[in-house]
Amino acid sequence: MSTTITHTMPAWLNDRYGSATGTRRETVPTPEPRRGEVLLRIRATALNAADVRLMLGDPLLLRLMFGLRRPKQPIRGNDVAGTIVAVGETVDASRIGEEVVVELDSGGGLAPYAVARVDRLVTRPGALTPEVAATLPISGGTAFQALDAAGVSSGQRVLVIGASGGVGTFAVQLAALRGAEVWATCGEPNRALVESLGATRTFDYRTTDLSTLPSNFDAIIEIAGSRPLRQLKRLLAPTGVVAMVGGEGGRLLGPIPRILRGLLLSIGSRRSIRMVAAVAKREINEQLVELTIAGRIAPVIERTLPWDAAVDGLARLESGHTVGKVVVRGRE
Ligand SMILES: NC(=O)c1ccc[n+]([C@@H]2O[C@H](COP(=O)([O-])OP(=O)(O)OC[C@H]3O[C@@H](n4cnc5c(N)ncnc54)[C@H](OP(=O)(O)O)[C@@H]3O)[C@@H](O)[C@H]2O)c1
Structure with a gap:
């Protein structure tokens, strides 16, 4: 990992199942990219109904997979736009600096850094803002x-x-x-x-x-x-x-x-x-990026919040009345 990346980072944690009000800001270890992964500096994270389901641990069946007593991955946020800042084994280091959009495997987006699978990455063209790109996957x-x-x-x-x-x-x-x-x-x-x-x-x-x-x-x-x-x-x-x-x-x-x-x-x-059990598909995300750049679709964003207000974003999703998407900007 590059030496300029700190070993710990602040993150929004839902380490117990429950409502958005239980979200805490904590210092956690910065994740390290493993084989076939990259480390992203997060530019924007779009929230989804799935973040709320995992935050609440509802339905209970979900806890069998994601943690019986508490979430195995306590940081919510799956849809992110970010910059590659480090690469794991087998990933071409020349990709460092690339701007991408991706669906993470199991959350981690409400933090300054997160790891993503390299085979899922889609290039984010400069004409597409990180906030809009993050709404797509x-x-x-x-x-x-x-x-x-x-x-x-x-x-x-x-x-x-x-x-x-x-x-x-x-x-x-x-x-x-x-x-x-x-x-x-x-x-x-x-x-x-x-x-x-x-x-x-x-x-x-x-x-x-x-x-x-x-x-x-x-x-x-x-x-x-x-x-x-x-x-x-x-x-x-x-x-x-x-x-x-x-x-x-x-x-x-x-x-x-x-x-x-x-x-x-x-x-x-x-x-x-x-x-429909949707899965992350790079080729679909590439098409969505192209359609958005061409102005053929226009993602609807209800609100874009600063990183410090991430809890408000989770609470808004929890209300069930979101119009379009809620996006949290990356930490400055
Ligand atoms: N199968 C899959 O792979 C998959 C993937 C993604 C999401 N999902 C699921 O899809 C659902 C929707 O996700 P989402 O991200 O679109 O949620 P969302 O953004 O939270 O949806 C909120 C919107 O739904 C409207 N709404 C609520 N109840 C309604 C009803 N009975 N009839 C019509 N509109 C209603 C609300 O309108 P008002 O404010 O007017 O009430 C609000 O605008 C969730 O259950 C999620 O878990 C499934």
């Missing part, structure tokens, strides 16, 4: 993979449920870009925004009975809803697909019972309900 990547799972293409009619959040604002734009006719549900105050992103019809989810909509959607991208899956299936055209991204779940198992119900409802039916 999880929300943009999930929206992209959900549209793929549902086979969304030109001329189709698509319903996006939960269109105003991080994933939804990308899903609307990317579906419109594919030439689909986009209908969307969101809160009343966000209808104008969602229409400006490319939705032709929008509905307030608090007052609209979805069963009054026509039953001819080629795809439903279910991001934030809690509507019965049978009802969503009835809204599909004969070979339509519901792509389940998020939605409500119980404290113990989260969305798993709903996913199983979706599988059961798809058996023997031409209308199917598919679960």
Whole structure:
């Protein structure tokens, strides 16, 4: 590791499961890049619903993987833009100084330095700010993979449920870009925004009975809803697909019972309900960077906070009412 990098660093820690108010600033060892990894100086970190789920340890099932009593990785933040400042074994040292955007493996973004896998890195062109770049991997990547799972293409009619959040604002734009006719549900105050992103019809989810909509959607991208899956299936055209991204779940198992119900409802039916388990894909992130640079999509950022206000960002995500993305700038 380069000698100019300090051996310890301040970081925002969620070392116990619980609400954002339990986030503490602590001094921790600066991570060291291992084989196939780089060390990044973080320029910006975008927060996601997954950061909140891990912070809360909710659903409980999640704790089996991420730490039974406390999070194994206590630093939240997966989506980052940063500068390569050191490299691990097998990584070309000439990459030091490169500006990149990447989805981290298991958090670490709310700190001045974090390690990232070299095979995931996407170059960040100078025309793309770190704050905008950091919004792309999880929300943009999930929206992209959900549209793929549902086979969304030109001329189709698509319903996006939960269109105003991080994933939804990308899903609307990317579906419109594919030439689909986009209908969307969101809160009343966000209808104008969602229409400006490319939705032709929008509905307030608090007052609209979805069963009054026509039953001819080629795809439903279910991001934030809690509507019965049978009802969503009835809204599909004969070979339509519901792509389940998020939605409500119980404290113990989260969305798993709903996913199983979706599988059961798809058996023997031409209308199917598919679960989306988005994974970090470099080639998709490269496309998202290109689309953003070309002005074909415009990530929606609700607020950009200084590093010192990271807890406010986590609290905002925890409220469940984010419009687009919340981004935390890297520590000066
Ligand atoms: N499957 C995967 O691989 C994957 C990947 C990423 C995310 N996810 C999941 O996807 C979900 C959404 O993530 P996100 O980042 O978009 O969350 P988010 O940014 O926190 O979403 C908040 C937005 O959702 C809206 N909303 C809440 N309930 C709604 C409802 N019933 N109908 C319509 N809109 C509603 C809110 O509007 P109001 O303020 O008006 O209430 C708010 O604008 C989460 O459950 C997350 O865990 C899954």
